[in-house]
Amino acid sequence: MIKRTLFQFFHWYSLGDSRLWKEVAAKASDLAELGITDVWLPPAYKGASGAYSVGYDTYDLFDLGEFDQKGSRATKYGDRAAFEVSCRALVDHGIRPIHDVVLNHKMGADEKERVVVRRVDAGDRRQIAEDDVEALAYTRFTFPGRGGKYSEFIWDKQCFSGVDLIEEPNESGVFRLMNEYGEGQWNDEVDDELGNFDYLMGADVEFRNKAVYEELKYWGRWFSDQVPVGGFRLDAAKHIPAWFFKDWVGHMRETVGDDLFVVAEYWHPDMGTLTNYLELVDKQLMLFDVALHHRFHDASKAGGDFDMRTIFDGSLVSANPQHAVTLVDNHDTQPLQSLEATVEPWFKPLAYALILLREQGTPCVFYPDLYGAEYSDKGTDESQHLVKMPAIGCLPKLIEARQRFANGPQVDQFDDPSVIGFTRHGTETEPGCVVVMSNGAAGEISVDLGPNQSSTLFIDFLGHHEAEVTVDEQGRANFPTNGGSVSVWVRRDAL
Structure with missing residues (x-):
């Protein structure tokens, strides 16, 4: 029996210049032979920074590298034609494409609008000022480069719940948009960090707007008609109301396929929080095992002082294995990224053996661990750092061992x-x-x-x-x- 093994085919610093989609197509055969069954692809649509966008600054969901927008036609990873070829190559080799879905926010608006906002305490988002402030905000998305193809929907101030930048007065921070939705309050069924973690960045999508809700369901159906879809990775789930993903995932299963593989990024180590979230979404999806990743990180730092008998303590895979996607590292935990908690290279063979060869959980393999990576970026000290992430030499054998001997x-x-x-x-x-x-x-x-x-x-x-x-x-x-x-x-x- 083939066991599901997910491979994240990118990292935060993956090379641009339209190379990644070509690389996916070129390596599909080797990955299939190795034992990879599912490939998690980066966001395929146009981001606010165009050809330089990693994909999480969503601008236009309907531009898969097809339209001249944000300074380029292709995305960082390639144009639409190359994206389609990469997806077909995966399917031709028996691998399911898993697509990254970033619905929480939009960035790079085409026009400013006159809005009414209220200032929010950034440390406790429940504390919303009572005074209205009239200002300008970047909340109107018209997508002139696409010209209404595929969708004529225009996003405006009624489509968003908050922003982090206003003009006249010129301020940055967290601002609650005052419109007809939510009576000035944030969405519920989101994480309670900072009191209410509905707002994350950019123009925060207002899921209570029925038109927005239907547009996002339509996009899911449209996207699945454009390229093969084996499943979705849902970005920023802790900032999106659970009721929305409960309905959206259910709709995708009804209209696209009931066997879709869906994993949400709810970056929280607490089992009570994750269990409650799974109940809210009717257990229609899986979650990344954040707690286990941090156990691996701690063990790799502590060396022989770490008690290996406790390696699975507090992990999702030990409490709810059928809903756990286990990982060693990803694009957010790699060096110089926002959630940096990298597992030291010496420990990675042990960690991968613990997720690949056991009965419980669905393992996810990270691109640099299989192929290596080298990049540079500024750290928190504002100086430039060169990072080398070595390929883990025994990882191909561990993946093979999963299929043959686990x-x-x-x-x-x-x-x-x-x-x-x-x-x-x-x-x-x-x-x-x-x-x-x-x-x-x-x-x-x-x-x-x-x-x-x-x-x-x-x-x-x-x-x-x-x-x-x-x-x-x-x-x-x-x-x-x-x-x-x-x-x-x-x-x-x-x-």
């Missing part, structure tokens, strides 16, 4: 603070494996495989350990690992 019942042996392991016992037709890792000194675990495995010879599929392990007459064997390393022990005859 089979059958799972038995954990988390008995030692440094050396832990687990056994996948295989099935009648599919081989299993024994996974052993240490964040300290070399060690081993003793495993009872049963008398039917007597005299069976095991080797490390990753090649990290040179030993050969033979199971004794009682079906037991000691499986070693090097210090700060991981080994995946498989039957030699299964190779």
